[in-house]
Amino acid sequence: MTKLSIYFFEPNSKNSEQIMDTLKHTFKDLGYTISKSHETAxxxxxxxxxxxxxxxxxxxNFRNDCLYIGIGLENRHHMYVDFNYHNLQEIREVFKDPHFEIRHYPIIEVKINDHQLNYCLNEFTIRSNLVRTMLMDIYINDFLFEHFNGDGLVISTPTGSxxxxKSLGGAIVDPLVNAMQVTEMGSVNNNSHRTLGRSFLLSRERPLxxxxDTSIEYYPIMSMDNEALTVQNIERIxxxxxxxxxxTIRLDNNTFWHKTQRNFL
Structure with missing residues (x-):
């Protein structure tokens, strides 16, 4: 039987050598090989x-041919992280048998002007960098749905909901629902401008x-998950x-709704 390989992603290498050595030895003892590249793990x-x-x-690069897991270091709850460094016994129990129950998390793709595709697991946001609202036309498929005037938009996946x-009043969506959510930031509703004023869901068959409005240079700020994106002369997204x-791995006691309850209730 071929051994599975695991790659440890450590942002900024800020964790101690002892933590990383312990994790690597734990998985080695379980029969895994430690990969030096995320491309083949x-x-x-x-x-x-x-x-x-x-x-x-x-x-x-949002690989769909591997398994992603999160190992937390602090004794607090997370939405994506399923395991904790301080509970190595649970890790040993789950990974001693490589026949995992899998769960799938939807992602969204974003194309700005005619540039290459970008992907998000949480959300894409756009808002003006000026102290004024933005004017944007919102199309669903090729149908002009609304003329938006407001601070910006958040387009989220179910796990990013x-x-x-959520802080903008959007709904929390089960990851089993294949949809993305569009939520307004500070929309203006008066005699001159009308927006829906509520978040809404779009299926895969309904791109946004x-x-x-290029008559005003808004110098918009855009983000994808937890990273900012800088693009000049934005016309169409x-x-x-x-x-x-x-x-990821599906654990019976750690579903999306278990995590939602622990984090918010």
């Missing part, structure tokens, strides 16, 4: 909080297009739920 393990997990997925989206996804 069967499992990519982030070491840290949710931010480290998001970086691990992004830096490894508990983050920025954002056409920015296309966002859709990707055909791909990432895979």
């Amino acid at each position: 069967d499992i990519i393990a982030s070491v840290g909080a949710d931010g480290a997990f998001l970086q691990a997925v992004r830096k490894s 508990t983050g920025y989206n 297009s954002i056409v920015v 296309q966002v859709r739920l990707s055909d791909d996804n990432i895979k």
Whole structure:
């Protein structure tokens, strides 16, 4: 039987050598090989909080042919991190048998102007860098849905719905629902401008297009997950739920709704 390989993603190498050595020895004892490259590893393990997990997925290019896991270092709850360095026994129990139950997390793809595709596991945001609202035309497929006037938009995946989206009053969405959520930031509703004023869900078959009013230079700030994106002269942004996804391990006592309860209730 071929041994599975695991790659440890450690952002900024800020964790102690003792922690990393302990994790590597733990998996070696379980029969895994330690990979030096995320490109060929069967499992990519982030070491840290949710931010480290998001970086691990992004830096490894959202691979759909491997398994992502998160190993936390602090005694607090996370949304993506399933394991904890202080509970190595649970890690040993789960990984002693490589026949895992898999769960799939949807991702969204973003194309700005005609540039290459970018991917998000949490959310894509756009907002003005000026102290004024932005004017944008919002298209669903090729249908002009609304003329938006406001601070910006957040477009989130189901797993990202508990983050920025939730703080704006958006709904929390089960990851089994293949949809992306569009939520407004500070929309203006008066006699001159009308927006829906509520977040809404779009399926994979309904891509979203954002056409920015170029008569004003907004110098928009855009982010994908926990990283800023700098692009000049933004005219059109296309966002859709990707055909791909990432895979993680499904634990009976640590589903998305277990995590939501522990983090918010």
